Amino acid sequence: xxxxxxxxxxxxxxxxPAVEAALDLAHDTGARLLVLTVVPEGTTDEAAEDDEGPSxxxxxxxxxxxxxxxxxxxxxxxxxxxxxxxxxxxxxEGEPADAILAAAESEGADVIVVGTAARGGMGRLLxxxxxxxxxxNAPVPVLVxxxxxxxx
Numbered sequence: 001x002x003x004x005x006x007x008x009x010x011x012x013x014x015x016x017p018a019v020e021a022a023l024d025l026a027h028d029t030g031a032r033l034l035v036l037t038v039v040p041e042g043t044t045d046e047a048a049e050d051d052e053g054p055s056x057x058x059x060x061x062x063x064x065x066x067x068x069x070x071x072x073x074x075x076x077x078x079x080x081x082x083x084x085x086x087x088x089x090x091x092x093e094g095e096p097a098d099a100i101l102a103a104a105e106s107e108g109a110d111v112i113v114v115g116t117a118a119r120g121g122m123g124r125l126l127x128x129x130x131x132x133x134x135x136x137n138a139p140v141p142v143l144v145x146x147x148x149x150x151x152x
Contacts, residue, residue, distance in 0.1 A: 004031040008109035010100045010134075011037055013072025018115035018145040019079075025113065025143065026085050033087040035076045036103050037069045041093040066091060097133035104140060113143045 007029070009022030019035075026033040073089040080087035090107070092099040104112050116131040135142050 004029045004110040006034060006107065006109045007031045007111055007113060008034045008036055008100075008104050008107060009076075009113040010096070010103075010130075011035065011072065011076065011115070013037060013069070013075075016115050017147060018113050018143075019076050021143060021145045022113040023076075023079060023083055023085070025111070026080070026087075027083050031110070033080050033085050034090055034103070034107055034109060035073045035080070035087060036090040036092060036100065037073055038092050038094060038096045038099040039065055039069050041095070096130045097137070100130070100134050101137055104138065109140055111141045111143060112138055113145065115145050115147055 004025065007022050007026045009019055011019050022033060022035075025031070069091050070089065073091070077087050077089055090103055092103050094102070100112060100114065103109070112134060114131045114134055116129060131142075131144050135144065
C-alpha cells in the first residue's frame with residue numbers, strides 16, 4: 001500500500017462515511033489526518049436584503065457558525081485520538097471545492113478524501129458537485145466515498 005504522510009478529509013459534519021474511510025486510510029498508512037470543514041467566506045461582509053432594507057449578519061452569527069464547525073471537527077478528532085492518530089482541524093472559508101483544493105495544496109496533503117451526496121443527473125449536469133470539482137482539479141489522488149443514501 002502507498003505510504004501516505006498526510007490525509008485530508010473534507011466533511012460537513014453529517015454522518016459521513018468519508019470520515020470513516022479517512023480514519024481507516026490514515027490508520028493503515030500511518031499518516032497524519034487533517035479534518036477540514038468549509039464555512040461561507042465573508043459572511044459578515046455580505047449584505048442581505050430584508051423587508052427593512054439591507055442588513056448584515058451579526059458577528060455572533062458568524063461566531064456561532066465557526067463554533068458549530070469546530071464542534072463537527074472535534075467529534076472526528078476525538079475518533080482519531082481513539083485510533084491513536086495524529087490529527088488536526090482546519091476551518092477554511094470559501095466555496096467548498098476551492099477551499100478543499102487550496103487546503104490540500106497549502107497543507108501538503110498526499111490524498112484527499114471526500115464524500116459525495118446523492119444528486120440527480122440534472123443537478124450534476126448543471127452545477128457539478130463538490131466532489132466532481134475536486135476530482136477534476138486535484139493535484140493528488142482523491143478517494144470519493146459514496147453516502148449510504150446513494151447505495152440504498
